[in-house]
Amino acid sequence: AQSVTQLDSQVPVFEEAPVELRCNYSSSVSVYLFWYVQYPNQGLQLLLKYLSGSTLVKGINGFEAEFNKSQTSFHLRKPSVHISDTAEYFCAVNWRDQGAQKLVFGQGTRLTINP
Amino acid sequence: DAGVIQSPRHEVTEMGQEVTLRCKPISGHNSLFWYRQTMMRGLELLIYFNNNVPIDDSGMPEDRFSAKMPNASFSTLKIQPSEPRDSAVYFCASSLRTSGPYEQYFGPGTRLTVT
Numbered sequence: 755a756q757s758v759t760q761l762d763s764q765v766p767v768f769e770e771a772p773v774e775l776r777c778n779y780s781s782s783v784s785v786y787l788f789w790y791v792q793y794p795n796q797g798l799q800l801l802l803k804y805l806s807g808s809t810l811v812k813g814i815n816g817f818e819a820e821f822n823k824s825q826t827s828f829h830l831r832k833p834s835v836h837i838s839d840t841a842e843y844f845c846a847v848n849w850r851d852q853g854a855q856k857l858v859f860g861q862g863t864r865l866t867i868n869p
Numbered sequence: 870d871a872g873v874i875q876s877p878r879h880e881v882t883e884m885g886q887e888v889t890l891r892c893k894p895i896s897g898h899n900s901l902f903w904y905r906q907t908m909m910r911g912l913e914l915l916i917y918f919n920n921n922v923p924i925d926d927s928g929m930p931e932d933r934f935s936a937k938m939p940n941a942s943f944s945t946l947k948i949q950p951s952e953p954r955d956s957a958v959y960f961c962a963s964s965l966r967t968s969g970p971y972e973q974y975f976g977p978g979t980r981l982t983v984t
Contacts, residue, residue: 844912855900857973
């Protein structure tokens, strides 16, 4: 079965430090890739998505992610984090051979920003 | 501009009782998704609809769960009878299905506790 793995369940960082949240998926069959953010007691909100073209995609709130087909990875990065970035982050994958709507989510990474 | 609306936000019920969760998608969206989020299993797709028609219900855990979408602006997820292991946050999401991958917009969720 196709799967999405977020390698870190929790990532603590200091404010203004850089951060990388890792995401790997199981198959190199054509994919669409997404990162969502969930703030406490809220639903998920789209941060960014990779559909095609440039492998480096930029999203909201200064986040970016890089698609690496050979490594089947889609890691999320931010060069300088802020307290307000404290949230849970989910990587999601749509395998094109399963139709354009089904998303499989990773287990999530809880990002904690310390002052 | 109203987002996806879910009600109730919190539900506490006793084992064996019927539970009905409600969702109003974003106006104009024609796809609707029900997800369940737990610590153990993460975010799981239960069922999704296109144009009010159920397309894939393979994620529905068992016959105790049922979902309906009588019109484009309303959907329900029913659990009858409820069990403690159904305790979770249930999210509804909607999207505009045109072509390619579709961004899903999530509601705030319903936190269900079955005692």
